[in-house]
Amino acid sequence: MNATTVVEARDLDLVFQTGDGPVHALKDVNLSIDKGDFVSFIGPSGCGKTTFLRVMAALEQPTGGTVTVNGMSPEEARRKRAYGYVFQAAGLYPWRTIAGNIRLPLEIMGFSRAEQEERVARVLKLVDLEGFGGKYPWQLSGGMQQRASIARALGFDADILLMDEPFGALDEIVRDHLNEQLLALWARTGKTIAFVTHSIPEAVFLSTRIVVMSPRPGRITDVIESPLPRERPLEIRDTAQFIEIAHRVREGLRAGHSDAL
Amino acid sequence: MKSVLPVLVVVAALIGLWYAAAVPMNVRGVLDEAERAGAEVVPASGAERRERAVWTLVVRNPGAIPATWAQERPRLPAPHQVAAELWDTTAGKSITSKRSLVYHGWVTLSATLLGFAIGTGLGILLAVGIVQSKVMDMSVMPWAIVSQTIPIIALAPMIIVVLYSVGVQGIIPKAVISAYLSFFPVVVGMVKGLRSPDAMQLDLLRTYNASAAQGLWKLRLPASMPYLFASLKIGIAASLVGAIVGELPTGAVAGLGARLLAGSYYGQTVQIWSALFAAAILAAALVGLLGLIERLVLRRMGVA
Numbered sequence: 001m002n003a004t005t006v007v008e009a010r011d012l013d014l015v016f017q018t019g020d021g022p023v024h025a026l027k028d029v030n031l032s033i034d035k036g037d038f039v040s041f042i043g044p045s046g047c048g049k050t051t052f053l054r055v056m057a058a059l060e061q062p063t064g065g066t067v068t069v070n071g072m073s074p075e076e077a078r079r080k081r082a083y084g085y086v087f088q089a090a091g092l093y094p095w096r097t098i099a100g101n102i103r104l105p106l107e108i109m110g111f112s113r114a115e116q117e118e119r120v121a122r123v124l125k126l127v128d129l130e131g132f133g134g135k136y137p138w139q140l141s142g143g144m145q146q147r148a149s150i151a152r153a154l155g156f157d158a159d160i161l162l163m164d165e166p167f168g169a170l171d172e173i174v175r176d177h178l179n180e181q182l183l184a185l186w187a188r189t190g191k192t193i194a195f196v197t198h199s200i201p202e203a204v205f206l207s208t209r210i211v212v213m214s215p216r217p218g219r220i221t222d223v224i225e226s227p228l229p230r231e232r233p234l235e236i237r238d239t240a241q242f243i244e245i246a247h248r249v250r251e252g253l254r255a256g257h258s259d260a261l
Numbered sequence: 262m263k264s265v266l267p268v269l270v271v272v273a274a275l276i277g278l279w280y281a282a283a284v285p286m287n288v289r290g291v292l293d294e295a296e297r298a299g300a301e302v303v304p305a306s307g308a309e310r311r312e313r314a315v316w317t318l319v320v321r322n323p324g325a326i327p328a329t330w331a332q333e334r335p336r337l338p339a340p341h342q343v344a345a346e347l348w349d350t351t352a353g354k355s356i357t358s359k360r361s362l363v364y365h366g367w368v369t370l371s372a373t374l375l376g377f378a379i380g381t382g383l384g385i386l387l388a389v390g391i392v393q394s395k396v397m398d399m400s401v402m403p404w405a406i407v408s409q410t411i412p413i414i415a416l417a418p419m420i421i422v423v424l425y426s427v428g429v430q431g432i433i434p435k436a437v438i439s440a441y442l443s444f445f446p447v448v449v450g451m452v453k454g455l456r457s458p459d460a461m462q463l464d465l466l467r468t469y470n471a472s473a474a475q476g477l478w479k480l481r482l483p484a485s486m487p488y489l490f491a492s493l494k495i496g497i498a499a500s501l502v503g504a505i506v507g508e509l510p511t512g513a514v515a516g517l518g519a520r521l522l523a524g525s526y527y528g529q530t531v532q533i534w535s536a537l538f539a540a541a542i543l544a545a546a547l548v549g550l551l552g553l554i555e556r557l558v559l560r561r562m563g564v565a
Contacts, residue, residue: 059464078470085468087461095483095562104479105469136563 006070006160006192007033007056013064014051014218024217025051026062031211031220033194035159038186040195040203041211042249043256048218049196049211053162056194057085069160081109083160084153088168090145092137092152099124099133102152109156123151126185143174147181154189161193167202176234179205183232200253204228204246205237212249214256222252276340280330285315286337287329292322294332338531346535359515362539368516369504370543372432376439377500381493383440384447391448392455392481393473402452409445413438413503418510435507435516442503443496450492454485486562490555497547505540517543 012029015022026048033039041049054060055067058074069077077083084105092101099120106116124130127147137145146166153161167175179202186193197203203210204226212222226245228236236242292302292310303321304310310318319326330339338346347362354361387405390397417438424434458480466476508518517540524533 054464057468059467078468083468085465087465089461091461091465093480093483094564095486097563108466108469108471108475108479 004035005032006035006037007031007067007194009052009055009065009067011065012052012055012062012067014048014055014060015063026055027217027219029065029218029220031223033192033209035192036190037209038193038195038207039209039211040197040207041213042197042200042203043213043218043253044198044215046215046218047213047256048215049213050164051218052213053164053194053196056160057083057162081156081158083162084156084158086146086150086153086161086163086166088165090137090142090149092145092148094137096136097133098129098135098137098140098148101137101148102133102155105152106155111156119155123154126154126188127151128181141174143170143178146170146178150182150185159192161191163193163195165196165198168197175199175202180234182206187230200246200249201237204242204249205232205234210245210249212252212256214253221256222248224248224252279337279340283335283337283339284319284326284329287332287335288315288318288322288325290332290334290336291325291328292318295325295328334528335530338534342531343534343538346531347538350535351539362517362520362535365515365517365520365536366539366543369501369508369518369540372435372504372507372516373439373497373500373543373547375432376436376441376503377443377497379436380440380443380496380500381447384444384492384496385451385489387444387448388451388455389477391452393477402448405445405448408441413442413506414509416441417503417506421507421510435504438507439500439503442499446492446495446499447489450488450495451485454488455481457488458484483562486558487564490551490558493555494548494551497551498544501540501544501547 009029009031012026013024014026015024029048029052041052043049051060055062056069056074058078067074070080070082072080072082092098093104096104102120102123103116106119111119120133124133127150129144129147129151132140132144132148137148140148150161150163150166167178170178182193183206185191195203195206197206208226208230210222210224210226211220212224213219214221224245228241228245289310293307295302296305296307302310302325304313313321329335330342332338335342350360350362354363356363356367358364387397387401391402392398420438420441421430421434424430424437455477462480462484463476466480471479504516505518505521508516509522517536520536520539521533524530524536
């Protein structure tokens with residue numbers, strides 16, 4: 001492990017005990033994520049991509065192997081505010097304004113009132129929602145709500161963003177727009193992002209590395225280093241290079257799928 | 262405004278039904294009085310009339326119908342008699358008079374509100390305990406349910422006797438009975454409300470390393486507000502019933518329950534009915550008031 005590694009998983013195993021017997025959600029997962037990486041996890045449902053994200057966030061306990069975040073256990077990393085988590089649904093509190101929602105983690109973590117206001121203003125600007133702080137969630141579109149939930153995860157200066165299909169419930173036009181914004185945000189803040197998706201174009205467009213996973217048991221079948229430049233306009237999706245990477249991801253998914261059958 | 266006409270039609274139908282029901286209910290009494298007063302009735306003797314169905318008596322003595330709506334102690338008083346009694350005992354009497362329904366209503370209302378406050382507070386505390394602690398969930402919830410299966414009419418005299426023996430009387434025993442009835446809907450509603458946030462919301466708080474208390478204040482309690490108000494509306498009506506029931510076994514001298522009891526002792530059906538209506542109007546006003554507070558609170562929270 002070198003100085004720039006932020007997440008390191010070694011022989012990670014996770015078995016859920018269910019009513020239908022044990023389910024092998026993760027098996028022998030080895031992966032390291034470097035500082036500033038944008039890593040996408042892609043695979044069919046049940047491949048453990050969300051589970052892996054939850055293990056990094058200490059929302060699940062692995063049954064074997066180790067995982068470290070910033071060199072610490074995930075629980076310690078959580079106490080040190082190492083990461084912000086963005087869920088598939090925005091999950092904003094309907095009784096709080098947008099600013100109030102972004103203030104929620106800051107209140108819990110005990111920031112001063114003045115610092116809360118300053119941080120809320122700053123992240124609202126980052127996600128392009130200036131002037132919407134006083135609105136209630138129902139007054140915003142789905143895409144704006146999801147941006148507010150990203151702002152909420154950015155407020156306390158976590159170095160790592162864990163995003164679990166954050167745009168999965170949005171339509172394609174909104175999703176394209178948010179993907180561009182997310183890349184811009186990533187370039188500006190230099191955060192490390194782990195991003196779960198089941199969309200091949202989204203994974204290829206966003207990532208510096210694409211982790212292809214397959215189910216039963218959930219495991220990594222391929223890790224693709226993207227040769228695309230960090231600065232990416234939407235048109236890059238029509239280049240031969242982009243299509244070639246997308247093809248390799250698709251092949252990886254197909255191979256994993258036929259293994260399972 | 263479009264619903265005014267249908268509502269008025271329904272109300273008119275109910276009042277019409279009531280007037281119609283008063284005729285057969287009261288006709289025997291009216292004919293007995295008329296016979297004693299020396300008027301002509303068919304059949305002439307009381308023994309014969311008892312053999313006949315009420316409808317036969319009504320058809321044979323159509324002239325007696327208006328009198329069925331004007332008896333002093335009818336079996337079923339007519340609506341205008343109840344309305345007149347209500348008006349007379351509210352607007353027509355000084356509110357400190359023992360014959361004023363406002364006075365009696367306030368006696369019951371004060372016990373209702375005190376009991377409701379105790380019951381609501383207790384209900385919320387129990388619900389928080391049940392949601393936060395598995396042990397309380399398994400040990401308290403079954404007793405809360407069992408407590409509501411005992412008829413309050415059987416329990417009320419015992420509560421009053423036990424409290425009296427330790428020197429507690431007056432408003433407190435009635436409030437305790439009110440609280441006993443009103444805490445339950447609050448517990449059930451609040452447990453559901455406090456558990457209404459989904460797994461994702463709870464996971465989000467975990468990623469912030471939030472304590473259980475922070476989760477309660479910032480997520481669970483605000484999320485439970487709509488459930489709380491639904492429970493409070495049931496709770497306040499139950500409180501009123503509790504206060505009235507609490508006035509019955511002691512032969513209390515004041516309160517709507519005392520009016521009901523006195524009315525039934527002396528055959529004052531008009532008094533019973535007006536006390537019943539006073540209780541119903543009071544309950545409707547309390548529920549309406551809670552509905553208003555609910556709208557204000559939820560609007561202030563931005564969720565309504």
